[in-house]
Amino acid sequence: MRLERLIFFRNILKDPLVEQYLRLYDLSRKPAASFAELADVYCLFMGTMLEELSRLGNCWSGDGWTCLLVERILADENLFSLKAEKLGREGLGTDFLEIAAQDLQLLEKLGRLTWAELTKQIIAKGKTEASSLPSWNLPSLQTGKQGAEGIKSQLYRHFFGEASWAQAVELLAQYYHQQGVGLYGKYYAFQWTGDDGDEERFSPVLNRDPITFESMFEYQDEHALVIRNTEQFLAGLPANNVLLYGDRGTGKSSTVKALVNRFGPRGLRLIEISKSQLLDLQKIMAQLKDRGLKYIIYIDDLSFAEQDSQYAALKAVLEGGLSLTPPNILIYATSNRRHLLPEKFGDKDVTGMSYDEVRFMDTLQEKLSLADRFGMTVTFVSPDxxxxxxxxxxxxxxxxxxxxxxxxxxxxxxxxxxxxxxxxxxxxxxxxxxxxxxxxxxxxxxxxxx
Structure with missing residues (x-):
């Protein structure tokens, strides 16, 4: 199959499932291999296939092996896919597209080796019936699953159809640009896990809250402000960081979660961090700034004590630091405190007669400045x-x-x-x-x- 000639998509060959498949395929072509040996390797691979197909989030038509290989093409982070994610089809040269098309042509040969084709070679070794090697294409694996949507459904139809895979290269580049690649192409919401040994990474939220704006009532004006700002952001237009302030239980957090459920298919991703991780903001933005998607860094229930070190870190990121916030990142925070810092009755007295602070008004302005730097504050009030x-x-x-x-x-x-x-x-x-x-x-x- 000449898979050693792959250029952009070479990492797919290191995938454990693909390695298992190629081992089984190569063994089936060896004259000395016995049916018993092949059957053992096949059953091991069959178990892995069933596990992979059961975890797949959507249903498919055709062979399960083809589907899982296509999923790996959609998720593979390589020079072509990352460049397509950031620049889109129009930003790719014809030379890039031609090399990627050659890779797809090679991978097509692997993807067309369905269960029927593979087992035909194995069964010939033992002169036995096909029923002795059960199929991984079990209908029950697709029960309750929805079909792929949008541009992904178009790619599915192409890869499962008769047309050459190489002809899908421009559609594939468009998919990367719209949906992202790697984990960002598969999931909409993430949590920053901080330092994990030598690795700093994001963990996908596997059981995302399905809340929608249609299931929330009586706060349409507040929702409209946040939605409009987010749409401006997705369109590449100027938009503000947002502070959602108000009484407890009024839907501030749900509003942010509903954004990613509505705009995830349009390239919006949500990164949740805790207040204690604000010192990692520069690290987080460094990992996201060169990606092609739009990211909202989300901080829930934000407030500070008087001497919190995280306060200065957030203030510098919002405005005032030497480094500009990347244009593909905004910060949305929720809080029950209007100015995020504790306020005292003494702060209300502007006579300046009874304070330990020499420059009392400077301190008061400092307390007000952080919330101001969000650019937009949307207030949620308890209902009557x-x-x-x-x-x-x-x-x-x-x-x-x-x-x-x-x-x-x-x-x-x-x-x-x-x-x-x-x-x-x-x-x-x-x-x-x-x-x-x-x-x-x-x-x-x-x-x-x-």
């Missing part, structure tokens, strides 16, 4: 009773709960009183309890239990 009940009713309707409106409102107000809180979070927690109660009651009725 009317708004709270409207949120409860809309959430209940979305869940399809069967309960009289007056009973729903009465119980929602009672829950609010017991929780000593009125917010969208309070409404959701009330409905979780109510939905569980109604569901349990229905189960007992079905079983005839009083």
């Amino acid at each position: 009773q009317k708004k709270y009940l409207a949120i409860v009713e809309q959430m209940a309707a979305r869940r399809g709960l069967e309960i009289e409106q007056e009973e729903l409102r009465k119980r929602a107000l009672l829950w609010e009183l017991h929780q000593n809180s009125r917010s969208p979070r309070t409404a959701r927690q009330f409905l979780d309890a109510l939905q569980g109660e109604l569901g349990l009651q229905q189960l007992k009725e079905q079983e005839g239990i009083s």
Whole structure:
């Protein structure tokens, strides 16, 4: 198959699954290899294939081996894919595209060696039936999975079709530019893990919160401000770092999470860091600045004590440091404190008569300056009773709960009183309890239990 001639996609040959496949393929072509030996290697490879296919997030048409090889092409970080991610098809020279097309032509020969083709060679060794080598193309592996979407579905159709893989090179470059490559092409949200031995890395969020703006109610104006700023950012237009400030439980964090669920397919990625990791901001930005996607660094529940060292690190990144923030990075933070630092009643007294500080106003300005550097502050206020009940009713309707409106409102107000809180979070927690109660009651009725 001349795979040693691969240039850009050579790293695919080091993938454990591909190494297993090539070992099985090479063994099947050796005259001295016995059927028993081949069957043992095949079953080992079969187990790996089933594990890989079960973890695949979408369904496919055609052979599972072809699908897994295509997935490795989409994820491979190499000179071509990284350049395409950053510059797009238009930024690539014809020479790059030609070399990548040659690589795809070589990989096509490997991808077309489906289960049927491979087992034909193995079975010939033992003069046995094909049923003795079960297929990895099990229908149950695709149960409950959705098909690939957008440009990825176009690539799937091409690679599983009759056309040459080399003809997909421009579409592949477009995919890298839109969706990213490597982990950034596969996942939308990450957490900074800091130093892991000698490695500093991001860990993908495997079970991402599926929250959407459509499932949040009564804060449309606040959402619109954040959405518009993010769309400007994705379009390459000027945009601001954002501080989402307000009362607890009003949906500040959910707003940020909903952004990546809406704009992830358009190249937005979310990087969550904790306050204690703010000193790593320069390291984080150094790893992201040359990538082609857009990144929001997200800090939840941000606030500082008087002498926090992280305060200066964030302040320098927002504005004022020697290094400019890369144009593909913004910082979004949530906080219950308007100015992020503790404020005292003494700070309100501008007479200057009773302070230990010689330059009291300078200190006050210092406390106000960090929040100002975000550029945009979006305020989330706890709902009044009317708004709270409207949120409860809309959430209940979305869940399809069967309960009289007056009973729903009465119980929602009672829950609010017991929780000593009125917010969208309070409404959701009330409905979780109510939905569980109604569901349990229905189960007992079905079983005839009083």
